[in-house]
Amino acid sequence: MRVVRSIHDLQHALAGGRRPAFVPTMGNLHEGHLALLRLAREQGGPVVASIFVNRLQFAPHEDFDSYPRTFDRDCELLRGVHCDVLFAPDEATLYPEPQRFTVHPPAELSDVLEGHFRPGFFTGVCTVVSKLFNIVQPRVAVFGKKDYQQFMIVRRMVQQMALPIEIVGGDTSRAADGLALSSRNVYLSAQHRTAAVALPQALQAAAQTLRQGRTDWGHIESQALSTLTGLGLQPDYVAIRRQADLGLPQPGDALVVLAAARIGQTRLIDNLEP
Numbered sequence: 001m002r003v004v005r006s007i008h009d010l011q012h013a014l015a016g017g018r019r020p021a022f023v024p025t026m027g028n029l030h031e032g033h034l035a036l037l038r039l040a041r042e043q044g045g046p047v048v049a050s051i052f053v054n055r056l057q058f059a060p061h062e063d064f065d066s067y068p069r070t071f072d073r074d075c076e077l078l079r080g081v082h083c084d085v086l087f088a089p090d091e092a093t094l095y096p097e098p099q100r101f102t103v104h105p106p107a108e109l110s111d112v113l114e115g116h117f118r119p120g121f122f123t124g125v126c127t128v129v130s131k132l133f134n135i136v137q138p139r140v141a142v143f144g145k146k147d148y149q150q151f152m153i154v155r156r157m158v159q160q161m162a163l164p165i166e167i168v169g170g171d172t173s174r175a176a177d178g179l180a181l182s183s184r185n186v187y188l189s190a191q192h193r194t195a196a197v198a199l200p201q202a203l204q205a206a207a208q209t210l211r212q213g214r215t216d217w218g219h220i221e222s223q224a225l226s227t228l229t230g231l232g233l234q235p236d237y238v239a240i241r242r243q244a245d246l247g248l249p250q251p252g253d254a255l256v257v258l259a260a261a262r263i264g265q266t267r268l269i270d271n272l273e274p
Contacts, residue, residue: 018045022138027051032181034172057124207274231254
């Protein structure tokens, strides 16, 4: 695996070859990331990963400075899944001057759910992803569906901006007890890690109810919220939405159940498609 730090070196490494399959990450890699790399390998051509902790998507009170950075271990894991090129720029490379031009996704997609609780988050995501796409020039980009709203927004951005990139979604990777793998899981104490399984369990219960054909969506959401609260979690939301656009559901829609909850000081998100 070739590790490159500059845009020039990345473009030199990719010159003359087939456009790559690309997996952008913020590092602190786990099996979920590696599954995305394997999926990228299946797309054919070279595989490029990036590691960059993007300041633009963190609010001032969030964990940018403490976000786990495990670069040497990440490189070992990437070599293990036969990543061809790792692009690991520093902030001066990706943002050589203040980033005044930004990408603002539409409010109906970006100001709800995660965007409601993390204002500006998706502008930061879309700005850095757009910039990385311009630098890497991928043929395919692979994103995890654990970050379902992010996946939807990036896919819509590519469609609306007519970018010649196929966005591929990778299924959520889970621990044996069902907890979605996340870089932030390392923040959980042993006690909180045990409690965290309540989040996927609540989603499973809601999904099972939906598979029975019930359409009292508000009641199902309220039940899940009450369950999480009763088990000591602090839920931000449990929401049943249309898969197509995260709009409010109508009978016959393909649905997704999304949730976010805080466990101690750690905030986790998850979703299930019934």
